[in-house]
Amino acid sequence: MILSPPPAPAASAATGYRLLRTPPEPVRPPVLDADQRAVVEHRDGPLLVLAGPGTGKTTTLVESVLARVRAGTAPDRVLVLTFGRRAAVDLRDRMAARGLAGLHASTFHSFCYALIREEQSPEDFAEPVRLLSGPEQDLLVRELLAGQPALEREGLGRVRWPADLRAALTTRGFADEVRAVLARTRELGLGPDALAAFAARIGRPDWTAAAAFLDEYLEVTELGGMVDYAELVHRAVLLARRPEVHERLQRRYDAVYVDEFQDTDPAQLRLLRALAGQGRTLVAFGDPDQSVYAFRGADVNGILGFPEYFPRRDGGPAPVRVLRASRRARAGLLAATRQIAARMPLPRLPAAAVRAHRAPTALAPGGTVAVRTYPTxxxxxxxxxxxxxxxxxxxxxxxxxxxxxxxxxxxxxxxxxxxxxxxxxxxxxxSTCLLYTSPSPRDRQKSRMP
Incomplete structure (x- = not known):
């Protein structure tokens, strides 16, 4: 039998060009240091990895998952979670380049949405839950606030805002404050009754009104088949705590890896305890010095209390590893950043781990830092x-x-x-390019000219 080579791709009749597939560039395995290899070799139980900028934490995470899969764990039995969408895409790309196909790497919110859809009844599954974007939630909150004075005059309103706040109901700033209260309440796992009881105990009539508003807001979103980001994680936590769902999740995943752990909020921490508590394998990578999303609900106490929140099977605190080699920052820049970070206390973590984390080694010499001020x-x-x-x-x-x-x-x-x-x-x-900007008053006036 004679084997003939496959025919060459036909050229386009219009242009004369033909498309050729570019072969992928080979990916060389990274060279790991001793600290990274110790993390990669971790096999069972919880582990916290403290890793500053440029210490190779994402590389270590990918290589840890790869080592686990090569040791016999099926890729679909490993769950990788991270904070942002771009970080999740980068993780999936890097894992695919290392041959990790079929791995579940996503954001917390994406995982929660999939869990809620999976556990819906056949009748409810036909109508998917719609996730509210930030602007949509802002508009809904402002519409509900704007309609409350009229309902109160007719005796139909359930919310009684204090008199000194009623003039602010229609302002954007007040709506932002209300949104923040709603989000923090659900992140802490509280409902309207719990918030009202807490407000009564400390004498906060504004929080009492916020509790009634939360009850009304949840009723409106439930009727509309909508859910915001904080409520999404809250519902996923309630699902994961059900005995039958909890058992299925623990049978499904042998190990859970978390990147950017310092950005987790209390609700996400409860979700992880339901997924990978009781001494199961949970490897979390993070840097408490980079916890900058407190305005979004992130709580640095999640990473500071990791050894106690996720104890080993014998009840002892989870071990802590530190990646100490900085490959990105030169020595001068690293020294400047460490001087600033040294002023921030890191309680509850082992003292030896904190000292190692605050004294990384720069692999590249040099580097300068200059501070300049300008009049305008x-x-x-x-x-x-x-x-x-x-x-x-x-x-x-x-x-x-x-x-x-x-x-x-x-x-x-x-x-x-x-x-x-x-x-x-x-x-x-x-993501930084604006698709639309509001026209200035001068532009609006020009647009009305004949």
Whole structure:
């Protein structure tokens, strides 16, 4: 029998070009240090890994999962959770590059949504739960607040806001405060009755009204088949605590890995205790010095109390490992950041682990830190653009080795104009590009002109 080679891809009749598949580049296994290998070799029980920026925590997580799968665990029996959507996508890409197909890596909210859908009855499954976005929840809260004065005048309203707050019911700031109270209440696992009892005990009539508003809000969202992010995790925790669901989840997963553990809130911590408590295998990676999402409900006590929250099967506290080699920051920058971090206490963690975490080793020498102040925001962005341009033209530093960090996206527009005017190429992530901006009053007036 004669084997002929497969035919070449046919060229397009219109263009004359043909598409060729680009072979994937081979991925070389990373070289792990002793601290990373100790984490990779962990097989049973809880483990907390303290890892600062650039210490290779995500690489260690991927290699730990790979080692577990190669030791005989099926990929679908390992659950990997992380905080943000982009981090979950990056984790899946890196695991796929290492040959980990079929692994479940997702955000907490994605996992909770899948769990709720899985446990719905056949009648309810036909109508999927709709997850409210932040702007949608804000609009719903503001509409409910705006309608309460009229309901109260007719004697139909259940919410009795204090007199000094009624004038603020229609303001955006008050709606944001109410949203925060609703989210924190559900993250703590409280319902309207528990919040009302707590408000009565400490004498807070505003919280008593918030408890009644929470009851009304939950009723409206339930009737509309809607759920917000805090309520999503709360419902998943209640499901995971049911004996039959709890047993199924424990049979389904042999190990749970968590990235960016310092960003978890109390509800997510309760979910993990339901999934991987009782001494089961839970490997959490995080850095308490990077806990910056308290405004979203993140609680640094989750990582500080990990050894007690997730004890071993014998009842002892969970062990703590530290990744001490910093591959990203040079020695000068690392020393400056450690001086700042040393002022923040880390109670409840083993003292030896805290000392090791606060004294990482920089693998690259050099590096400087400069603090500059400017009289105006315009002078600041012009100086940033000039510094980058000089670094490229005079020092030969490639553009892709430079980065600019801003405190918020509001600073991106003037910074982008200054960099473009100076001839500095920019590369913005899609998430920071606004698709729509509100027109100014002058633009509105022009649009009304004939």
């Amino acid at each position: 925001p315009g002078a600041e962005v012009e100086s940033v653009a000039d510094t980058l341009r000089r670094a490229h033209l005079e020092d030969g530093l490639p553009w892709h080795d430079m980065a600019v960090l801003t405190r918020s996206t509001a600073a991106l527009a003037p910074l982008r104009r200054a960099l473009t005017s100076a001839g500095v190429p920019i590369d913005l992530p899609p």
